[in-house]
Structure formats: structure tokens, C-alpha cells
Amino acid sequence: MLVLKTENLxxxxxxxxxxxxxxxxxxxxDIYGFLGLNGAGKTTTIRLLLGLIRPQSGRILYYxxxxxxxxxxxxxxxxxxxxxxxxxxxxxxRDNLYILCRMRGIPNDKITGLLNELLEAVGxxxxxxxxxxxxxxxxxxxxxxxxxxxxxxxxxxxxTTAGKPAFIILDEPTNGLDxxxxxxxxxxxxxxxxxxxxTFLISTHLLSEAEKLxxxxxxxxxxxxxxxxxxxxxxxxxxSLESAFGGFTGM
Amino acid sequence: xxxxxxxxxxxxxxxxxxxxxxxIATGLTVLAVAGTILADKYTPTxxxxxxxxxxxxxxxxxxxxxxxxILIFGSLSLSSETTAGVLKMVxxxxxxxxxxxxxxxxxxxxxxxxxxxxxxxxxxxLVWYLYxxxxxxxxxxxxxxxxxxxxxxxxxxxxxxxxxxxxxxxxFFGLFLSTLIESAGIAVAIATLFYLFLGYLVVxxxxxxxxxxxNYYLDWYLITLRDISTxxxxxxWRFRVLDEWLGLETAKxxxxxxxxxxxSLLVPVVWATLFSVTGLVVFKRKxxx
Numbered sequence: 118m119l120v121l122k123t124e125n126l127x128x129x130x131x132x133x134x135x136x137x138x139x140x141x142x143x144x145x146x147d148i149y150g151f152l153g154l155n156g157a158g159k160t161t162t163i164r165l166l167l168g169l170i171r172p173q174s175g176r177i178l179y180y181x182x183x184x185x186x187x188x189x190x191x192x193x194x195x196x197x198x199x200x201x202x203x204x205x206x207x208x209x210x211r212d213n214l215y216i217l218c219r220m221r222g223i224p225n226d227k228i229t230g231l232l233n234e235l236l237e238a239v240g241x242x243x244x245x246x247x248x249x250x251x252x253x254x255x256x257x258x259x260x261x262x263x264x265x266x267x268x269x270x271x272x273x274x275x276x277t278t279a280g281k282p283a284f285i286i287l288d289e290p291t292n293g294l295d296x297x298x299x300x301x302x303x304x305x306x307x308x309x310x311x312x313x314x315x316t317f318l319i320s321t322h323l324l325s326e327a328e329k330l331x332x333x334x335x336x337x338x339x340x341x342x343x344x345x346x347x348x349x350x351x352x353x354x355x356x357s358l359e360s361a362f363g364g365f366t367g368m
Numbered sequence: 369x370x371x372x373x374x375x376x377x378x379x380x381x382x383x384x385x386x387x388x389x390x391x392i393a394t395g396l397t398v399l400a401v402a403g404t405i406l407a408d409k410y411t412p413t414x415x416x417x418x419x420x421x422x423x424x425x426x427x428x429x430x431x432x433x434x435x436x437x438i439l440i441f442g443s444l445s446l447s448s449e450t451t452a453g454v455l456k457m458v459x460x461x462x463x464x465x466x467x468x469x470x471x472x473x474x475x476x477x478x479x480x481x482x483x484x485x486x487x488x489x490x491x492x493x494l495v496w497y498l499y500x501x502x503x504x505x506x507x508x509x510x511x512x513x514x515x516x517x518x519x520x521x522x523x524x525x526x527x528x529x530x531x532x533x534x535x536x537x538x539x540f541f542g543l544f545l546s547t548l549i550e551s552a553g554i555a556v557a558i559a560t561l562f563y564l565f566l567g568y569l570v571v572x573x574x575x576x577x578x579x580x581x582x583n584y585y586l587d588w589y590l591i592t593l594r595d596i597s598t599x600x601x602x603x604x605w606r607f608r609v610l611d612e613w614l615g616l617e618t619a620k621x622x623x624x625x626x627x628x629x630x631x632s633l634l635v636p637v638v639w640a641t642l643f644s645v646t647g648l649v650v651f652k653r654k655x656x657x
Binding site: 164167168169170171188189190191192193195196197199200201202203204205206207208212216217219220221222264 | 372375376378379382383386387388452453454456457458459460461462463464655656657
């Protein structure tokens with residue numbers, strides 16, 4: 118079953134075409150690696166998928182429901198991290214996440230436990246009560262990932278995700294993370310995918326990381342999707358994802 | 369929808385109470401009111417001032433500071449989140465943009481309410497303690513009572529309620545600016561420029577031709593726009609009540625008859641509605657990059 122489908126999605130910024138007839142397909146349970154060079158259109162796609170900007174043409178469907186008409190229902194089970202994670206710097210990491218949980222309608226009595234679990238999972242529980250302005254880039258990145266993962270951590274009984282498994286969109290989640298952090302995040306994503314049936318769409322530059330983590334990939338080149346399929350299909354006849362990527366992008 | 373907006377307003381207040389600027393705003397507003405009253409009390413004078421006169425002066429100073437901060441809060445409400453990049457995070461949550469906008473607007477109303485209440489309570493308490501609220505009498509013929517203390521007090525309470533409308537309109541003007549301008553610094557700078565003199569300039573440029581080409585009624589709107597945009601509330605009816613009692617000249621067209629009062633209430637509401645509707649349209653269409 119498809120969680121996400123885009124149909125001929127196009128977007129321009131002035132005269133500059135950023136996306137051209139993009140048709141993505143992400144099935145339930147996928148960890149989809151969204152790959153491309155700088156400026157290929159990955160972040161623009163993610164902004165469109167989260168409703169931050171509007172397409173000039175084409176449609177975005179989640180479980181066959183168009184995003185344009187069903188944004189509220191859809192965003193209940195969708196979490197996202199776009200570009201560089203940013204927070205209210207005068208609040209602590211915990212308070213920033215608290216706000217996001219309250220906005221998602223999670224009851225107060227459920228939030229404390231959920232926040233502890235979330236902060237523990239991304240490895241910043243010890244600094245959770247410090248102001249975000251004192252965080253390093255890596256810690257902000259971890260907090261950003263935590264904010265995106267909220268729908269995956271909400272117990273189904275709370276009912277804010279409308280009974281659907283979470284769909285998490287992460288834009289360059291490993292930016293600013295040290296090697297230990299990268300491994301921890303990879304394991305966390307795999308765990309949530311396995312234990313909570315969360316589906317992921319992850320844009321990344323790290324091809325070796327995508328190879329270790331994703332079961333499906335799509336490669337974007339100058340706003341066009343040049344290939345999409347299972348990792349095995351895309352790597353067909355190539356020894357690594359890097360060489361396959363080079364073949365598709367002319368790198 | 370109302371429950372969802374209520375939830376967002378609670379989040380806005382959670383953030384507001386953790387910002388230093390909120391406490392600076394309330395502190396300076398209180399200082400302006402108390403400082404005026406105390407300065408008047410301890411300045412040697414031959415003619416002792418009536419409590420209502422002191423209250424009028426003190427609250428005008430208090431509202432001038434409050435108006436500036438409400439304008440700043442309004443102009444920061446969306447622009448600061450755009451500048452910091454937090455707006456992206458907020459917009460990913462399952463809310464309509466209109467709901468987020470209304471929550472911001474309600475929070476501005478609450479800030480206006482908090483500052484107004486502070487000004488009034490501190491003003492009333494200090495003036496009552498230092499002066500008392502006696503009858504307003506003729507300065508020359510002390511036996512001639514213009515207005516009894518009880519009546520003047522009642523009108524003062526009414527006018528305190530009325531002043532909320534232009535304060536909210538000022539906040540909405542800031543909110544409108546914050547939908548247009550993505551940089552928090554530029555939004556606050558432009559709002560402050562309006563507060564200081566740009567509002568006067570715009571109205572001076574347009575009020576003469578408008579009163580000639582249209583009629584005086586438009587002029588009234590422009591005067592109020594100037595008052596809203598500059599935060600100088602002295603010409604709004606609320607303050608003219610005391611001027612009238614004290615025999616001072618009321619501003620052009622600002623009368624205390626029924627039509628004048630209705631216009632005084634209506635005009636800030638019209639501007640507040642215009643700013644909020646335009647701001648909402650801009651915000652709903654905005655790309656958040």
C-alpha cells in the first residue's frame with residue numbers, strides 16, 4: 118500500500134525550474150532514500166510534501182488522499198525535519214518538544230513520559246532542560262530529529278495519529294552528527310521502522326549511509342527523478358550505490 | 369476549531385511568559401504610569417492637581433509605552449519565527465494557517481488586555497492613595513462642580529474599556545507588518561518608524577487631499593490611522609473626555625455626542641479588521657522556505 122504518491126509535481130521559483138513532473142512512490146514500511154546533488158530539488162520536494170510551499174502543478178497524495186484538501190488529517194501522522202533544524206532558542210529542548218506535543222493535541226499526562234522516551238532515544242536527555250541557545254550543532258540536529266519523530270512515538274491509544282503508522286520525512290538528518298551520532302540515528306530509524314511500522318523518506322548526501330539504511334531509493338537530477346526502485350534494482354550490475362549514483366547523474 | 373485555537377493560544381502564552389521582552393514591557397509600562405504620578409505629586413506647584421487630571425496624564429504616558437510594545441509584539445509575532453526558521457516547524461503541525469494566525473491575534477489582544485489592566489490598576493491605586501478622586505471643580509470658582517467625583521470615576525472606567533480597541537488595532541497593524549516582512553529586525557524597525565513619525569507623514573500627505581476630495585469622514589479614519597500607527601493615543605476620544613470636562617478644546621470632529629462615540633469605537637475596529645484580514649490573506653499565500 119502506498120503511503121505517499123506524487124503525480125507530476127512541478128514547482129518553479131521565478132524562471133528557475135526546481136522540480137519537473139516528479140512522481141514519487143513510497144510504500145508503507147519503506148525507508149526511502151531520496152538522493153541527489155546539491156540543488157537537485159530534494160529540499161523543495163520536502164517542503165512541498167509538508168505543505169510549506171505549493172506546487173504549480175501536480176498532486177501529492179497520502180494514502181490516496183490529496184494533501185491540498187486533507188492537510189489537517191494527514192499532518193497528524195506526518196513528522197518532518199526540513200533543512201537546518203531551528204527552535205525557540207530561549208526555551209529548553211524539552212520545552213520546545215513540549216510545545217510541539219501540545220500542538221499535536223497530546224494530553225499533558227502523556228507528554229512527560231513521551232518526552233523522556235524521545236529525548237533518551239535521540240541522546241540528549243542529559244541536556245534536555247538547558248536552553249537551546251547553548252546547544253551545539255549536533256545537539257540541535259538531534260533535537261530536530263526528535264521533533265520530526267513525535268508522531269512515531271505517540272502511543273496509538275492517544276489517538277492523535279488517527280490510527281495510522283507515522284510517516285517521517287527527514288532532510289539530511291546526519292548533518293552535524295559525529296560518526297557515533299550517525300550510527301545511533303541509523304539504529305533508531307531501523308528500530309522505529311521495525312517496531313512501530315513507521316515509514317521514512319530520508320534525503321541524504323551520504324550514499325554509503327543510504328545503502329546501509331534504505332530499502333528503496335530515488336535519485337533526483339536537476340529537478341527530475343531519473344530512477345526509483347528498490348536498492349537492488351537501482352544498484353543492478355553496480356558494486357555500490359555510489360557507482361550507481363554516478364551512472365545516473367553523470368558524476 | 370475553537371478548541372484548536374484555544375490550544376494554540378495556550379502555547380503562545382507559554383512562549384510569551386518565558387520571554388524577557390514581556391517583563392521589560394510590563395516593567396516599563398508600570399514605571400511610566402507610577403513615575404508620572406509620583407513626579408506630579410512631588411513637584412512643587414501653586415495649583416494642586418485633581419486626581420483625575422493626574423490619572424489622565426499618567427495613563428497617556430503608560431499607553432504610549434504600552435502601544436509601542438504591543439506594536440513590537442505584533443511585528444515580531446510571525447517575523448521572528450520566520451527569521452529564526454521556527455515557522456517551518458510550527459507549520460508542519462496539523463493546523464490551518466488561519467488557526468495559527470488567529471491564535472497570534474488573540475495573544476496580541478491578551479497582551480493589550482494585560483498591559484491595559486496594569487496601567488489602570490496601578491494608576492487608580494496610586495492616584496487614589498496620593499490624591500483621592502474628588503469632584504472636578506472650576507479652577508477659578510472652586511464651588512462650581514463640573515462633574516462629581518463619582519460620575520467622573522464611572523466615565524473613567526468606561527473609557528479604560530474603550531481604549532482597548534485602538535490598542536488592539538495597533539497590535540494588528542504590527543501583525544500585518546510581520547506577515548509582509550520576513551526579517552524580524554526590519555519589521556520592528558518599520559513598526560518603530562511608524563510609531564515615531566512615519567504615521568504622521570503618511571497621514572499628512574494624504575489627509576489634506578482626502579478631506580478635499582472626499583469628505584471629513586475619511587479624514588477621521590486617517591487621523592485614527594495615524595494614532596494607531598504612531599501609538600500616540602492622545603487624540604482618541606477616550607482622552608478627550610477629560611479634556612472636555614476640563615474645558616479644553618476637543619480635536620476636530622471628535623465630539624461626545626452619540627455619533628462621535630460610535631465613530632470612535634467603530635474606526636479602530638475597522639482598521640483592526642482591515643489589518644487582520646489583509647495579514648491573514650498574505651500569511652495564507654506565503655511560501656515558507
